[in-house]
Amino acid sequence: MVSNGPTGVFWNETVPGIQVDVSLPSSSGNLKVRSIEWYVEHHSRLWSFIITWDTETQNATEWDEASKNFSARKPGGEKLADTALDLGAVFTESKSAPDTLLSAGPVDVGEPPWWSGVCDVNNYFPATGVLSTLLSTWWGVSACGPVPTTDYGVYFFPGAWGEYEFECVELVMRFLYLEWGIAPWPGNANQIKNSPPSSIVFYPNGTHAIVPGDVITENASPQNSFGHTAFITQVTLDGNGTGTIRILEQNASSVGHRRLSVENWQVQPDAWCFGQTIQGWLHVKVNDGDGVPDPAFAPGTGPNGRVYAIALQSEDGKILIAGDFTSFNGTTRNQIARLNSDGSLDTTFDPGTGVAISDGSSPHVYTLAIQSDGKVLIGGHFDSYNGATRNYITRLNSDGTLDTGFVPATEVKADIFTIAVQTDDKVLAGGDNIVRLNSDGALDAIFTSTTNNSIHDLAVQSSDGKFIIGGNFSTVNSTDRAGIARLNSDGSLDTTFDPGIGIGTGGYRVASIALQEDGKVLIGGDFINFDGTSRNKVARLNNDGSLDVTFDPGTGISGGSGFVQTIVPQPDGRILIGGDFSSYNGAALNRLGRLNNNGSLDITFNAGTDNVVEAIILQPDGKVIVGGGFTNYIARLLNHFESCYTLSTLVNPVEGGSVTVNPAPNCAGAKYISGTLVQLTAVPNPGYGIVWSGDATGSSNPLEVTMNSDKTVTANFMMIMRLFLPMIVSSSG
Template sequence: MKKIYFLLLVFCLFPCVNAQSPTDRDPNFNQFNLPLNHYSVEAEVKKSKVLSDGKILLITGNKLIRLNGNLLDTSFNTGSGFSYFSGAGILHDFVVQPDGKIIVGGEFYSYNGVDVDDLIRLNQDGSIDTSFNVQGVGFENGGVTQIELQSDGKILLVARQTTQGGIYNNLKRLNSNGVLDTSFATVPNYNFGKFAIQSDGKLVVSHNTNNDFYSYVDKVARLNTDGSFDTSFSTANFSLMVGSGSQLKKILILNNGKILVGGRFNRCSSQSYVDLVRLNNNGTVDSSFQIGAGFTEGMTSYRYDYVWEIVEQQDNKIIASGTFDKFNNINKKNIVRLNVDGSIDNTFADPIGFLNIEGIKSVSFFSDQKILVSGHLGNTRKLDRFIAKLNIDGTKDSSFNNTSKGFYDIPIKTVVQTPDGKILIGGNFHSYNDRLCSSFTRLNYDGSLDNTLTFGGFNGIDVGAVTAIAPLSNGQIYLGGSFSKYNNTNAATIVRINGDGTKDSAFNISGTGFSSSGAIKKIYPLSSGLVLVGGAFTFFNDSSCSGLVRLNSIGQIWGTFDIGNNVKTIVGQNDGKILVGGALSGTTVDGIIRYTSTMGVDSTFVLDPLITSSVVNSIVVQQDGKILIEGQFTVNGVNTNFLRIFSNGTLDTSFNYSLQNSGFSIVDFILLPNQKIVLSLSDNSIYQRKMVRLNNNGTIDTTFSEQYFEGDDSPNLYCQTDGKILLYGWLLKYQGQPARSMIRLLGEDYNFVQGQTRFDSNNNDCDLNDNLFTNLKIQVVSGANNNYFIANTTGNYSTAFTNGSHTITPVFENPNYFIASPSTVNVTFPTQASPFTQNFCITANGTHPDLEVAILPVNPARPGFDAVYKLIYKNKGTNTQSGTLNLNFDDSILDLVSANPVATNQTVNNLSWNFTNLQSFETREIMLTMNVNSPMETPAVNGGDVLNYTATITSVATDETPNDNTLAFNQTVVNSFDPNDKTCLQGATIAPGEVGKYVHYMIRFENNGTANAQNIVVKDMIDTNNFDINSLVPIKGSHSFVTNISSGNKVDFIFENINLPFDNANNDGFVAFKIKTKPTLVVGNTFSNSASIYFDYNFPIVTNTATTTIAALSNHDFSFATYFMLYPNPVNDILNIETKQTIEVSSINIYNQLGQLVVVVPNAQNVSKVDVSNLASGNYFIKINSDKGTSNTKFIKQ
């Protein structure tokens, strides 16, 4: 259930109030930014290929995707992809035709819902090429495994098995339309493996013996173009003396016609060659190609070394890749470059320092000969996995990064929050947000990586997992797990580290540590400075201690406890007593025992005789002292796995866990601050995993929306002190969005204040006949938090609150215009029932005429194209008004195409509209389309030119804030543009007299994804040194939105349920607002603003930075007349600029008398003439920017 996004306090349409749910994902947790459509490859890459346009086509998992760098190429759309019966299809190979079409082979029965069997041809956009129909051949038992193109367009392929009339024959040739080419036929019952096409059309193939189709494919022969064996080629025989038979993985025809064969073997035609050999064109071994000991892998009892891929560079050197540790006894991990004679090329670096790809199965070249490599995940803790780009010398090319958000690889094992709100994470992972952090790291409260953990968090544990964490009050941390070293020093299964990640040498485990790998389940520091360690172990440093041991501050045993070797949890009570649970033995208490603070058995705790326990997995103590326990129990002979006991061990019969015997087992549970209980459940019989919430009496809380998970199991749960919930462990997705092992949920139930705001125009109290007061700004003070929220245009609002006291106050742009009743509302939850309804009645405080006008560019202005604008005008005052709206523009370079409504009057350079009865708070708009002159028209318009518009609104009344009755919009013409951008409507400069007044911004966004965007948030961090955040006023949005101002300078424009389409005709949106600059700014200062645009839970798109300078034309760095002569002056068409002395000009700007920039000449080093023919008659300033600074002078345009 999707709820309100990105806020704790949100405005929405009333009465259809959207509630914020405790199951909603916390959007402020881990805001690690990646570009929109960034694609993280997270499954084995069977094949990758650099295309002629530099894009990358690859098979990863069961998908065929195309990348443009690290971005998903959304112009290639495979829809629902490949399917095989009820599951996903399996892809083996593809080949790209010269026309860009793609032939794909594998094991599949359908593609994007269309029936197709194992072989298909796609158009460049991913749609099915219906002109390709496989006929005359059927595929069985494994589908198509290799595809190659002949120069004549015919298609050669190998399948695992094909039969025709009971005869096996798995090497086929198809015509370009998919029909079987019957002129090609191989000898029956041969099983062909890999093949390569010679320049003469003959095939070099690997095959088996002809008397057994399923025997090892360990021979290499050559076929004629009709499929018969070429008897002039001497068949090469391959063998492997250790383990199973040889396997041939790649055949490559070199530029000189010789043949390279790679795979797993140690002999070829009775000669010793390990995994790679070169054959002469007649099939004999080329003894001039010497590779010494060849390729080896660390295992000795069984050969796991393979050469999977061989490619030839332009200089004829060879890159061989696969699964190996050494080449010719030299350390080379999975990839090596060889000289033409087979010797190692030492100029090619070993990428083991960054590459984590095992079994490199695919290598291809970019146009600059940089190298793309791919394969499956390795077992080293490096960042570059599955696919990477190498420089020519083998070093990493950092322009390509297979980055992912969150934790990578093995799931998280344990999570603990520190008193200062930071989060300690343990597991067997090796990175977080693409930063190395081996098995342990620390996050800030917001989910960002805590960079003050400078040592152990990034490289402390190189092998092994962290399974238990315990922070100390002094900032130190105990870590326990299956590791043996920390920061390369001995730390046998347990270590104590300092707050910066360095090892505390005072805690020194000099022996073997705990006896079993991963045995430590729980670490519990005692107030005495000692520490309890529980788990599944029998020895510590070779001393007997079963399941529970107490260590002193230097790591020595300080007490053992005979309760069995399977302690699962240790929990402290407020009175200092300690509960221990597990599969316990050696005591009179089954499954759970309580100790005093001095670790004596607490005889006052006796488990109820009605309860028989075999194991206790988890224990949580409630605020009232009652104890929740999860495990395996029988109560009066009835099996259950969750119950509650009183502090003395007596069964609490008021607790009724209604999910017992439902088939679901409890993976984990937590107790929320409101004493409700959240369970993570799993039913392996139906492969269903979910999260539910119980009331404190054990019954199902029906107000909590059950959540279902993807992944191998349900995640674990951790409740933060503020009630938010961390989900961690095997967690791939949550609510359809990537989760990457850990996310945070809001966790709490929210209370609501809702109501309407109306304007009492006739002073008889607000009723349904009064107009709604739109875009009301409301201040909410909650303790130390002071936030502002601006409702949408409906006049209805709803705000969500956590429990506590809150003060709600309406705020007006002009406080002396209106009075709100009530002026302030105090509400306390849960004392007041939710939702709490509070309407606001707004009355006029006297008569205040106040109109406002703005111009918004719907799209950029481009030479020769139509530019669309919205003229927005609004009555901000207290009384209804009528008047006129005027728009001035340069008619010589702009042609009116349309206006809706049509203009009342149209003259040269001016359009005007009369309006009547514009009521208080009413906003109207005019849609306007102008065609911009092209560079071929006279006057010409080019990129960099500035279009000047001035909008003015007037009425018979004297306006109280005349500054916003006129807006000068200076629009720079562009040749190309980013559809997600930010524009300051005042342009690149403002005059000093405009400081402290409003400037206007417009943010445009475009959905370039592959599905509708359900929710969009535009986030703007305001620089409070330059802007007055309290003056921010939204002007207009393309769709309904609300505004949230928090943290002093963070502004969120929230488009909830916008459902913005992704088709080009409808995928655009915008938001516009105004804000005052600080009055303290001076000439020469600049103010800048950018925004981040979030489409659902995708990573944000960051706009350009719109920068405006406060400039005074009267300032000179040098005398204009000393360096330049300007003529003619006055001027009609061409203004000449003659240089008197040496000076390097960078740009030329021309301003009108209003200080508006009207002409820009960039890159003006050699410019001596400026065309001013399209300027209106009048006085102008020309400003020249140079290596000597800036200077300006006046001229007159006739």
């Protein structure tokens, strides 16, 4: 039985204890053993302090390797079986009985006399003689210290705690406790997958995405009945689950870490650990991270109807939502509301009676945009706001009241589906056509553009003021443009953006447009082709409008109504999509997912909804706010961006040779996701050698560079000098 134990003080830090009561076999019958264990970080290392004793005799207990039993020592014996570990075996001496030690209150433990602040390299792995100084560090977990010199097995008994000693299981258990607060449970490395706590799930090898913090387990073999376990510190995989993972471990490698190959999410064994196969990995549910509901977001009952649009106020993180709801968490809010950052209703934003429509239909707000001054533009199906006539588009003050200084032009005669604000505060509005309004709502007569059908989304290019429109039109300004076009700032067609036949003329539409940092254009909708190439509901275009063939969604979207309604790129190049669908490229995906930069499905994003997703917004901290027709209509999900870095390679002199780089950049903007291992291979021309300089040095070829910052590496091709000595021929006579 595991329970909370007494606190201890270690290096002036108060640490809660874990108390474990078990019954263990011994040479004199079963012992009723109580174990108290404390975990503490010190000098960037992890320490374990353990005392164990027989609760009936008050004798200290320890494992007897010779008899394979637990035995007892008197309290006055030379050793209490207390163990202080720096991921190795170091016994502390004590002459006090356990009860005396505990009843004295918290004990301030000083640094052991053997600790010099450096790792001890003079210990070895007994089965192989391999030096085992463990020098790896991750998340503050350092593997450093000696390995056992006698027994290196871990012995557990059914239902019992057993003994950690200084093995791989102890490292993993200690990591799980310190990082996630998960109390240890019994089992050797082969068994720990069988009865983990409810906070952990076991995934068989190849069945799920791998994330840092997962714990791999290797099965037992004839040579080793205990198996092996380690925790994963780094994952470098492509969208198909192929690449490498890095593991931190005890008693299986001379430096405390290894890289294992992964193919199609299957971790491949290597020569270590007697060639055991990988069973799978233990995954901590709290580490699900991406796609999991954010527990800090509490909207109560939330809106009582669909959410079509979401916008984020940059200055305070408050959230504007719009749709067809009439209340939020029981408070009247007709079609528009503002939330605090925790999801609660912001009562300082009061739209009064909100929007209404006089034709007897239901009003809707389909789109909204926030100006730089905090005022809010809304568009949709309505003809009044808080009792004042406002047809299809209007502007609100930052408190939700009507901005009477904005009166929309009479040329706006139908529902508005999309709004964008230019840097000069002019307003682009798309519906059955596109118009541009001045900051007071009057029509901007300089802007002229005509489409033969509706516009559903638009995106303004910040670099030049041009903007891209998408919808179910087939011509723009009488020129063929099926579903997508780019306009100049005056509304004329930009002919340098040529999508060919676009999405075709079968009644399809582009419902969503997003611009990447590198200028490429993401589109989503219900189309099935782009310029004659199969692209099922999602595609990426180059800056000139041509199809970007490096983004390949495979069979794309299917199921449900079969459309992508919203698409949002992350700064790391991954792409969020939402709509109404049930699969992506053959894999189950319920209306919400994330793609890798190459168009493959990112299976590390674990989300899904029970109805359509209409809107996605990305917070600066990476969290994702989602709105739509699903249960509760609004949600915020945990999510993160990968940091991305630039690798610059220089050649000196250029005639000396060239450099190849593998893999290609895997993040937006030709960057690499943090932790990516990049291999630089110098190809010297005849007569040259290679020396690297800059952020990576040496003469290795190829050279491996881990991308954890922007890096510049120069390949210095050095001419190989050959000394030719003249041959002197002498003759006599």
